[in-house]
Amino acid sequence: MRMTASSAYCVAHANPPFRLRTKTMFILSTPPSPPTTFFSTPSARVSFFSSKHSSSASPSCSLTPKVKSKDSNCNYLLSAKHSPPNMASSVSSRTFLNAQNEQELLSGIRKEVEAGSLPPNVAAGMEEVYNNYKNAIIQSGDPKANETVLSNMTVLLDRIFLDVTDPFVFQPHHKAKREPFDYYMFGQNYIRPLVDFTKSYVGNMPLFIEMEEKLKQGHNIILMSNHQTEADPAIIALLLETQLPYIAENMTYVAGDRVITDPMCKPFSIGRNLICVYSKKHMLDDPALIETKRKANIRSLKEMAVLLKSGSQIVWIAPSGGRDRPDPHTKEWVPAHFDSSSVDNMRRLVEHSGPPGHVYPLAILCHDIMPPPLKVEKVIGEKRLISFHGAGISVAPEISFSETTAACENSDMAKEVYTKALYDSVTDQYNVLKSAIHGKEGFQASTPVVSLSQPWK
Numbered sequence: 001m002r003m004t005a006s007s008a009y010c011v012a013h014a015n016p017p018f019r020l021r022t023k024t025m026f027i028l029s030t031p032p033s034p035p036t037t038f039f040s041t042p043s044a045r046v047s048f049f050s051s052k053h054s055s056s057a058s059p060s061c062s063l064t065p066k067v068k069s070k071d072s073n074c075n076y077l078l079s080a081k082h083s084p085p086n087m088a089s090s091v092s093s094r095t096f097l098n099a100q101n102e103q104e105l106l107s108g109i110r111k112e113v114e115a116g117s118l119p120p121n122v123a124a125g126m127e128e129v130y131n132n133y134k135n136a137i138i139q140s141g142d143p144k145a146n147e148t149v150l151s152n153m154t155v156l157l158d159r160i161f162l163d164v165t166d167p168f169v170f171q172p173h174h175k176a177k178r179e180p181f182d183y184y185m186f187g188q189n190y191i192r193p194l195v196d197f198t199k200s201y202v203g204n205m206p207l208f209i210e211m212e213e214k215l216k217q218g219h220n221i222i223l224m225s226n227h228q229t230e231a232d233p234a235i236i237a238l239l240l241e242t243q244l245p246y247i248a249e250n251m252t253y254v255a256g257d258r259v260i261t262d263p264m265c266k267p268f269s270i271g272r273n274l275i276c277v278y279s280k281k282h283m284l285d286d287p288a289l290i291e292t293k294r295k296a297n298i299r300s301l302k303e304m305a306v307l308l309k310s311g312s313q314i315v316w317i318a319p320s321g322g323r324d325r326p327d328p329h330t331k332e333w334v335p336a337h338f339d340s341s342s343v344d345n346m347r348r349l350v351e352h353s354g355p356p357g358h359v360y361p362l363a364i365l366c367h368d369i370m371p372p373p374l375k376v377e378k379v380i381g382e383k384r385l386i387s388f389h390g391a392g393i394s395v396a397p398e399i400s401f402s403e404t405t406a407a408c409e410n411s412d413m414a415k416e417v418y419t420k421a422l423y424d425s426v427t428d429q430y431n432v433l434k435s436a437i438h439g440k441e442g443f444q445a446s447t448p449v450v451s452l453s454q455p456w457k
Contacts (some may be wrong), residue, residue, distance in 0.1 A: 096158040102146075105154060106130065112161065122164060122263050125384070126157055129264060132386040137193050140388035152190045159186070159267035170260040172296070173303035174274040183271030184249070188241075190268070191234035194369050196390045201436050201443075201452040202239050203363070203394025203429055211314065211360070211395075212247055218311040220355050222346065223395070224422045225362035226335035226430065227318035229370040230265060233272050235391050236316075236364070242456040247314060252307070254317050264384065275304050275315075304349070311355035316362070319343045319419075323372045333367055333434075335426050340419040347401055347418070358398045361422045363429035365437060366391035392433035394450055396425045 095112060099105035109126050112118035130153050137145045159181075177183045202208070211221050229235075233253050241248040252273040259265040260276055277300045278293040307313055320336035327334060350357035368389035404421050405414035429450055436445035436452055446452045 096154055096161060099150075099154055102134075102150065105150065105157065109157070118161065118164060122160070125264050126160060129153075129156070129384050129386070132384060136386040136388045140193060140196070142193060148193050152193070155186055156190060156267060159183075160263050163266050164263060168266060168270060170269070170274065170276050172276055172300040173307065174255075174260075174269075174272075174276060176273050177270050183267065185271075187234050187268045187271045188237060191231050191369075192238055194231070194386065194388055195235065195238055196388055197454070197456060199390030199437055199440075199442075200239060200454065201390075201392045201394075201433065202455055203392065203432060203450040203452055204396065205243070205451075205453050205455050207360070207395045207397065208240060208244055208247065211358075212244055214356075214358060215247070215312045215314060218355050220308055220311060220350060220353060220357040221314040222350055222357060222359045223314070223316045223362040224338070224343065224346075224359060224426070225316055225318050226324055226364055226426050227320060227322065228324050228333075228364055228367040229372060230259065230268070231366060231370045232364055234268070235366045235369070236393055239391070239393050240455070251314050251316055254315070256322075275300055275307070301349075305353070308350070308353035308355070308357075317342075317346055319346070319422075324367065325372065333365075335363070335423065335430050338419050338423045338426075340415045343419040343422060344415040351401075359401075359422070360398045361396045361425035361429070363394045363426045363433060364392075365430060365433040390437045392437055392452075394429040394433055394452075396429055396449065399425065 095108045096105060099108055106127060109118065109123050113120055113123045130149075133153060134145075134149045137149050142148055178185075214221060233251070236251065237248040250273070252275060255269060255272070255274040255276050256278070259269050260274070277297050304315075308315075319338040319342040321339055321342070322336065324333055324336045326332060347359060350359065366389075368387055369391060371385050399418070399421050401414075401418050405417050408414035408417055432445050432447055432450040432452070435441045436443070439445065443452050
């Protein structure tokens with residue numbers, strides 16, 4: 001799913017300036033899950049409807065929020081009606097869940113189109129995703145590829161269809177829906193077969209452990225990160241869940257409006273903790289809605305303030321304002337540049353939130369698994385390319401604003417210097433991951449600054 005860094009716009013352009021009197025923090029959230037598909041076999045399927053979370057998804061430590069913030073009463077989406085509180089627990093059609101093979105699954109899509117219950121453009125997207133996912137799983141060499149594809153795609157198509165018939169409306173602060181259907185586990189199990197764990201790496205695992213210790217002490221953690229694909233949240237969680245299930249499950253993502261409106265993204269987004277904002281790159285698409293979107297973003301900022309005030313939060317934000325794209329000339333993928341206003345405003349929000357806050361630079365490399373379109377698209381419904389590939393994440397030591405900018409002559413210079421320090425760290429870490437994965441150097445790509453490991457082993 002795409003977690004756009006439109007949070008950057010929200011932080012930098014909430015005009016008039018949002019003055020924070022309470023504690024605030026962004027969070028990356030993703031819970032761990034065992035390496036199983038939703039249904040063990042097409043004929044003997046395991047239900048993902050339950051009254052409680054599965055034990056495998058339970059946090060490994062006793063970190064608990066000090067304050068539980070309630071969902072806002074106002075709707076986030078401009079065009080949607082308020083959905084009933086039990087929408088996520090609605091019983092879906094059996095069209096896709098009853099499918100026993102590929103033919104029945106694909107014919108189910110066509111039958112729903114003929115019945116007028118599924119828009120043709122959504123149906124086309126469902127078929128495209130099915131075929132691309134199938135090709136990627138076959139590419140992985142999974143001896144039970146057909147079984148895996150049918151199991152995971154059956155659930156995805158069912159969830160897409162359910163949302164088309166009864167749309168879910170996200171609130172500014174969305175908490176992952178874990179019951180009666182576990183959307184988090186659904187997302188983890190769908191992405192897991194696409195990750196080549198033999199060629200995936202985590203940089204500086206001890207620093208992630210350090211973060212968990214700070215969370216236990218009530219501190220807030222901010223991850224300033226690049227952003228590559230819709231699968232970023234799942235990738236982060238999958239690479240951390242074995243050793244750090246609490247961090248994997250409890251991160252909160254700042255999400256742009258497209259991932260909570262695109263039918264292909266929504267089922268994955270429902271399973272993540274989100275702060276929902278209108279994307280910087282699409283803010284001006286409709287001039288008549290600019291002011292309404294701005295006000296919605298201010299509401300989201302207030303939700304973040306409440307969240308940070310409670311402490312023990314870990315938040316992910318991509319200050320670039322969107323996903324990385326390859327350089328048009330070199331065709332090489334590099335982290336998109338950070339917006340200094342976004343970085344500075346996020347820093348100030350953290351400093352005024354109350355609990356101690358720490359800002360860490362995080363690098364992600366996973367664009368091969370679900371590469372975005374080469375250019376930003378205004379129309380919902382981008383083409384989804386999918387492949388089986390290695391991925392990586394890396395974190396570097398926290399960067400102190402006061403220490404980094406001690407020699408700066410004014411606030412504008414300090415803002416630029418601090419942003420550059422964060423971006424340069426992300427870029428350096430990204431290059432190490434690139435050497436390990438694309439350069440096929442593996443652990444040999446480690447440097448004195450970035451130590452690679454595979455914590456799932």
